[in-house]
Amino acid sequence: MKRSNIQEHSSVLIRELIGKAESISKLSPTVVGDLRELFMSNLLKKFLQKQFEVGTGVIVNQQGDKSPQTDIIISDTRVLMPLIKEQNLGVYPAECVLATIEVKSQLKKDDIICASNKAKLLFEKTYHPLSSIYRDLHKFIPMCYVVGFYDDCHFNYDNRLEIKNWIESNAKYLSGVCLIDKFSWLNVRVRDKIGSLKLVDKNNEETKAFIGVMIDNIWVNAEERLKYAHKNIETGLEFILETNQELENILNEFKNIQKLTCPTSYRSYKLRANGIPSYARAIDDFILPSR
Secondary structure (H helix, E strand, C coil): CCCHHHHHEEEEEEEEHHHHHHHCCCCCHHHHHHHHHHHHHHHCCCCCCCCEEEEEEECCCCCCECCCCEEEEEEEECCCCEEEEEEEEEEEHHEEEEEEEEEEEEEHHHHHHHHHHHHHHHHHHHHHHHCCCCHHHHCCCCCCEEEEEECCCCCCCCCCCHHHHHHCCCCCCCCEEECCCCCEEEEEEECCCEEEEEECCCCCHHHHHHHHHHHHHHHHHHHHHHHHHHHHHHHHHHHHHHHCCCHHHHHHHHHHCCCCCHHHHHHHHHHCCCHHHHHHHHHHCCCCCCC
8 A cells, every 4th residue: 555745754754753763772871771761752843833831841630749751741831821931941840740650671570560650640649639730620621642762572473362461451641652763652542442552664664554543543632621720720829829838849950950140041031920020039039139
């Protein structure tokens, strides 16, 4: 069957991602990990509309509970802007986060289990209903994914059912797992069965299917969330920024990491305040050096 130009182009993008990941393999592990996160982020940006923010950092709720550092965070700026954003690093309000992705150079089975447990903690703590003015905060729970570049899982790829059963037993809180050039698994219901597993083929259809479903879910969830949250979101933002001492501590930590003392950075944050007085006051209080 003849493939369309769009299908060919998407295959080229996936092969480009694989090629870039391979080309830096001799660098230090820390640099390799950071670059592969950026490669993945840049690929996603090619498929996402401009209202979606792709970065890395932490997620905070209105009580100041924060998530661990997260490799890739995808948020909807129409709901809320990041509270702090410098280059790719940011502090994201829980209500605006649509998806998270953990990126692993060598994906191990333990990484999948750890990511699922991390997602469970995120749902139970950062997205606890009592941590927000939105008492049905479960409507804001993000999708959590894992992407690996190289295989350290030691799966038997001749036994598809064994792989599928293992992932479904150990990745209950994840929306999907993708091991590029090997397989992708999506936590979807198909004919009353949970989970869909695709193994690699010559056109990397397994990776394209993973990215396609993930992007589609982000679009759908973003529209549903926007309808629900839009009418009250400024009130929620003021609640975050005016009543929470713990958030001040989080932002001060971020200040220490980034050393945000440049007036240019300050002006850019003031512009992001977008007319919400409490946001602008918070930037004055938390970002500017003592005067």
